[in-house]
Amino acid sequence: MGVSRLDVFYRRLLLTKLFIGGWGKPEDLKRIFEFRKIIGDRERCKTLVPEDYPVYLNKTEELTDCYIHEGYFISPLEHLVPGILPSEAVKARRSSLKNVSDLFVMGGALILESTVLLRWLEREGYWPLGMTGISMGGYMASLAVTNWPKPIPLVPCLSWSTASSVFTTGVLSKAVNWTKLEKQYAVNSLYEQEIIKLLEYCGDDSFKMGSESLKGKDSSDPLLDLSGDLGVPVGQHFRAEGGSGGADRHCFMSSANSSQTHCLSSAADRKKKTFSTQCCRPSLHTESINFMKGVMDECTHMANFSVPVDTSLIIVVQAKEDAYIPRAGVLSLPEIWPECEVRFLRGGHISAYLFKQKVFRQAIYDAFNRFCLKYPTLH
Template sequence: MSLTDRLYRQFIYTKFFTKGWGSSETLFRLLALRDALLQNPQQIAASKGSVNISESRSHDNYEVHTGNFQSPLAEFHPGFLPKESELAQFQMVLPKSWPSSNRKPICVQLAGTGDHRYWRRRKLLAKPLATENGIGSILLENPFYGVRKPLGQTRSALQHVSDLFVMGLGLALETAALFNWCLEQGYGPLGITGISMGGHMASISSTFWLKPIAIVPCLSWSTASVAFSQGVFKDACTWQVLEKDMEQASKIRDSGKIRSLSDPVLPSAAQGKGKPSLEALTFMLELMDTFTHLSSFPKPHPDSSIISVVAKDDEYMPRTRVTPLTEVWQNCEVRLVAGGHIQSYVVHHDSFQKAISDAFDRLPANATLHATN
């Protein structure tokens, strides 16, 4: 148990999902799009965007390029992303010296909860990877974050539960577009990583890429449902609003299209003011598992190199009574770091960096060639 995780959450007053689950129409459309993409993952793998590099800066031993492109989710599936999120924005951190002329590794980094803009990922991971490991990074701004944050949203507090699923689909399409652009520019092999929510988004995005890549989810696991049903993050949800919005929930719950793939210990009844009822908590579990459980997605390419870094005492992403990641992805190595979620996020970036470097090193020798075919 991590006392730091529990204490930290008590000092964060931002509440999530202040406008409820999202409309039943949006949830049904998301399910339909997700199912269509699962039946034909090539749709995501073939995603492309017209990338514009708007600014470039050179430093002593690395370069920084800032760019943007129209999100494929906005271009081909309009109506999901808010207007402010339609333009995907990223920053690219590249080493001045590559491992070799035909090996220019690039790792896409997705943002965790509260990680707006680029400075944190750039300073803590991208610059060390570029200068010490010869690995470039693309720091993609999540939909609903930073300059892509919709009007009316407070900081990182998504207003609807459905916004999280829109973010995930947007990132999967945008990551594939960036991968394809990298290959066109002569970069490779490719990889993806993220911490906390970014780690899980990276895992989901990786499943739609049909070629070998390095996959390094950090401080995440096989499903996001545990974060909202039994982790300390559960208390950040606006359950009073979600309870009142159960009419919207009932339409999709009664459709038979959602189901739980986890078995956490849930309370038998409401736990007091501001706490969720068993009905609302069960629906949250079912909805989150339906949209985020990795067993619902394709497996990564068998030659992909997967290393997961998890915290021993993680109270944000507990791993009890849920499917082990190694059961979903049998070729995944799991590395354990000491401490809870918050402590690990602060002090274990060297472990994340090492895992990323190792994952790239383990890719087959022909991964760069394979990626271009």
């Protein structure tokens, strides 16, 4: 199935550019990678936030009224259940991420903040608790649930397993400031010489999506031309020993033509070339895209985070023709989270957001009902 024309058209109406500041400092990326190893492991996170960490919310005020209070935005969710969101999410609605690294900082901070909020709600007697969100909000809700040590309903709407496809093959890839990213990648050798060696997630996803996500697309239709220069074709995958977050490392052999071979090997050897750099180095744009895929998968791929305690409480809602969240060539959520349910809507990202809210709400009802039947005394 193709992609939604409305998604493509809507994206073209927006002038916002992503990552105008570049990748982020190499030293910051190194620290983020190390932090990801901790935040991605639920057991290692148990002591990161004290059990009695204070959250300045006043229980005497009704959660059914919208208000901003002491740094948090409280609102009802269509008369279903009270909703609670960090106020930063409200302030950031019209902003964009300055650096690639900002996305990872936001995700890590949200995991810890959600832990604090869920603990506070438990202490105050609210039950049952659940997490939901739309688009990036759905992805962030998923991250939060990977770190929660108890069964909890989760309904991620219009999100998927990794952000790498979003920024490299989805319509948002056209909003990425590739000129800035390519320049930084070329000028600062640390990205190529040191950062790439720290990438531990090297699954099929990053290198398959470039070609597979475009299969079946009508290349004659300029409205659907999302690819740009997505990189060299992908050839054979050679399995190597080891892995991280449950994902195997691989060595990828890709051919620019019949006489040139470029090898990206696992972890420390991924960037080693089998021939001279001058002979077979891909274009700078291609290398920047591959670097983006690797960095995004390292820090955002759900396979790099703990599996939620009870995946049967997860109902994923996706749009079949979503051009913002490509699914081709990446691990599906059911592969990472056994027993989760996926409900597909007809149409794309924008039409689902505008016209399918009823389906989102029904999924939330169903997830909470499922939880209450399965865990009637868990509160």
